[in-house]
Amino acid sequence: MATTTMSFLGAIGAAQREAMEADERVVIIGEDVEANVYGTTGGGKSRKDKGDFLELFGANRIRNTPISEEVIVGAAAGAAMTGLRPIVDLSYSSFLYMAMDQFVNQVAKNRYMFGGQASLPVVFRSAMFYGLSTGAHHSDRPYPMFMNVPGLKIMVPSTPADAKGLLRTAVDMDDPVLTFEACMLWGLKGEVEEDEYRIPFGQAAIAREGTDVTVVAIATAVPEALKAAETLAEDGVSVEVIDPRTLVPLDSRTILESVAKTGRLVVADPAHRTCSAAAEIAAIVVEEAFDSLKAPIARVTTPDTQIPFSPAIEKPLYPNRESIGEAIRRVTGERGASVPESPQGIDDELSTQAHR
Amino acid sequence: MTSPDQTTLLEMQRRMLRIRRFDERASKMVKRGQIPGTVHTSIGQEAQVVGAAMTLDDGDYMTGNHRSHGHPIAKGSPLAPLMAELVGKAGGVCGGKGGSLHLADFKVGSLGESGIVGSSIPIATGAALSSKVLGNGKVSMAFFGDGAANQGCLYEAMNLAGVWDLPVVFLCENNQYALSTPAHTVTSGVIAERAAGFGIAGERVEDGQDVLAVHAAAQAAVERARSGGGPTLLEVVTYRYNEHSEGLRLGTDYRNAEEKETWVGRDPIAQFRRHLAQEGVATEEELDALEQEVLDEVEQAFEFSQESPYPEPEVAFADLYTEPIGA
Numbered sequence A: 001m002a003t004t005t006m007s008f009l010g011a012i013g014a015a016q017r018e019a020m021e022a023d024e025r026v027v028i029i030g031e032d033v034e035a036n037v038y039g040t041t042g043g044g045k046s047r048k049d050k051g052d053f054l055e056l057f058g059a060n061r062i063r064n065t066p067i068s069e070e071v072i073v074g075a076a077a078g079a080a081m082t083g084l085r086p087i088v089d090l091s092y093s094s095f096l097y098m099a100m101d102q103f104v105n106q107v108a109k110n111r112y113m114f115g116g117q118a119s120l121p122v123v124f125r126s127a128m129f130y131g132l133s134t135g136a137h138h139s140d141r142p143y144p145m146f147m148n149v150p151g152l153k154i155m156v157p158s159t160p161a162d163a164k165g166l167l168r169t170a171v172d173m174d175d176p177v178l179t180f181e182a183c184m185l186w187g188l189k190g191e192v193e194e195d196e197y198r199i200p201f202g203q204a205a206i207a208r209e210g211t212d213v214t215v216v217a218i219a220t221a222v223p224e225a226l227k228a229a230e231t232l233a234e235d236g237v238s239v240e241v242i243d244p245r246t247l248v249p250l251d252s253r254t255i256l257e258s259v260a261k262t263g264r265l266v267v268a269d270p271a272h273r274t275c276s277a278a279a280e281i282a283a284i285v286v287e288e289a290f291d292s293l294k295a296p297i298a299r300v301t302t303p304d305t306q307i308p309f310s311p312a313i314e315k316p317l318y319p320n321r322e323s324i325g326e327a328i329r330r331v332t333g334e335r336g337a338s339v340p341e342s343p344q345g346i347d348d349e350l351s352t353q354a355h356r
Numbered sequence B: 001m002t003s004p005d006q007t008t009l010l011e012m013q014r015r016m017l018r019i020r021r022f023d024e025r026a027s028k029m030v031k032r033g034q035i036p037g038t039v040h041t042s043i044g045q046e047a048q049v050v051g052a053a054m055t056l057d058d059g060d061y062m063t064g065n066h067r068s069h070g071h072p073i074a075k076g077s078p079l080a081p082l083m084a085e086l087v088g089k090a091g092g093v094c095g096g097k098g099g100s101l102h103l104a105d106f107k108v109g110s111l112g113e114s115g116i117v118g119s120s121i122p123i124a125t126g127a128a129l130s131s132k133v134l135g136n137g138k139v140s141m142a143f144f145g146d147g148a149a150n151q152g153c154l155y156e157a158m159n160l161a162g163v164w165d166l167p168v169v170f171l172c173e174n175n176q177y178a179l180s181t182p183a184h185t186v187t188s189g190v191i192a193e194r195a196a197g198f199g200i201a202g203e204r205v206e207d208g209q210d211v212l213a214v215h216a217a218a219q220a221a222v223e224r225a226r227s228g229g230g231p232t233l234l235e236v237v238t239y240r241y242n243e244h245s246e247g248l249r250l251g252t253d254y255r256n257a258e259e260k261e262t263w264v265g266r267d268p269i270a271q272f273r274r275h276l277a278q279e280g281v282a283t284e285e286e287l288d289a290l291e292q293e294v295l296d297e298v299e300q301a302f303e304f305s306q307e308s309p310y311p312e313p314e315v316a317f318a319d320l321y322t323e324p325i326g327a
């Protein structure tokens, strides 16, 4: 299997290009997609650069929209109900709220309410700009809110290969999919298969195998959990890291099997703590695998506060290798071992667990 | 523009009668406890609904609102599955999962009514986008009320449809009230004139009880849309006879009795019947027979709604996704 190195963002662009080439009904709509502002609809910064989507696919299929999220989302749904397969670029995840009615009342409900008459093959892409000093209006990680809306599917990839494979599947699917892409991962490079491929929804990835503790990690928490696992391995703690990749459907089986093996669970989730994905995963494990638990479950989440602008106080809010490492130590009873170095070198007082 | 032929004229009367009798029956069923939940009738608004919907081809699209039965009926949807849906039966057009507020009949291009005021307008706009991208010549029409005309999504939709020349008709059913609220007390300016701000066509049909007047205006809008001329905002002035919803009793008189009498005196169905007889389109006997046919149809629809079984419990979990995704 031949592979090539791609960035996370490049992988998304490659998936979009393949999807556009594969099916005439696929269109891309969103703000500033023509000019490739967010880097997934072109070959570079110039229309002359090889791979410019507007040049490749034309203005009928690459559509710049006004700043009107409500009608963008609703019109994409209506178009999907009548023969198109739109990919909607909503840029920032924080903007999804502008279209909340369309997501909740139309996109999620139409197939159900109409007794299966409607299919909604539409993908809503958005990027979570957390950890980048964009302040409270641009740093949201709202996927748990949408997990609470039956009828939507949700992917939160953490590697270039997963982003590409899952996005191809999402475009092929006849159900509405929301993708939440962590911006901090955009530049992350990884090996990606050269041939076209698809990754099924509802199949978690075991990012690292281990026997002492299971860490279920989401988005940027995945690479952070892997770093924590590396450090803890030196102290003899064997950590299994699971990336659910899709939150709806959620591969609870892989998580439960892992917990059955390790008896301990840490869930690392960059969303706010209350009703987070971590809360749901913890609840499932308590309900289904209570007997295999040797220690209380630990959640490492963003505390229930808004996101401040100053990087000094923003960065420590999200799950990182330190806070995940600490939680692992708590549930494994490992004390006094070396604490992995925080990437930001931030005072431990400010870590995720400090503010519940 | 061609004026409707004799068959079409009679079909207009038939569909108006279907709405009237269907809704009268539904109203009675609510009183008898045969329909759970809420029901909003289009009694009094038949000319506005039929005049507009009958300008659409079978393959064209349509979305609607909570005042929902008239739209699919006017688009040609058979009555029995609609009635069964109101009762919550397996034979309902949505299998009992939609109910009165959320009728949809994709077979006739009815993409769904919406219980959320204004919310289906973007959906109709998207159907028009798909016609435009696919180049299939289909038009879509969004029905909504004077109340919905103050929802922001209408203006996002008018702007998008305007800038992309989408083949969509925004059809505002101005029955002059949103629940208890008189439109003039919450609406700045004239709804139809708002079109001008978006550089799209706008027209107000003052006599929405005249099915031919509505039809002519809607036909112009549909032809404009189909020929690439872009969207139209059409406001049709009409009146609902019944309370906002069946069984609703409001504490205050927000509408006076005289007003209602005046409107009932201009009843769209009675007027059009006189017109058809005077113009020699049909004899009185033929028009009587038509009335009877529709009554029979409604009776059959009622019987079907009673005989059809309730959905099985597992139906509550079906159709969320194209394939079940597990517990």
Ligand SMILES: Cc1ncc(C[n+]2csc(CCOP(=O)(O)OP(=O)(O)O)c2C)c(N)n1
Pocket (backbone or CB within 6 Å): B066, B067, B115, B116, B117, B118, B144, B145, B146, B147, B148, B149, B173, B175, B177, B178, B179, B244
């Ligand atoms: C978003 C939303 N707000 C409020 C309501 C409650 N509601 C249902 S119908 C209605 C009045 C709608 O008036 P209009 O759009 O003029 O339609 P009409 O009932 O007159 O046909 C209201 C306030 C709702 N269903 N959805």
Ligand SMILES: [Mg+2]
Pocket (backbone or CB within 6 Å): B145, B146, B147, B173, B174, B175, B176, B177, B178, B179
């Ligand atoms: Mg009204």
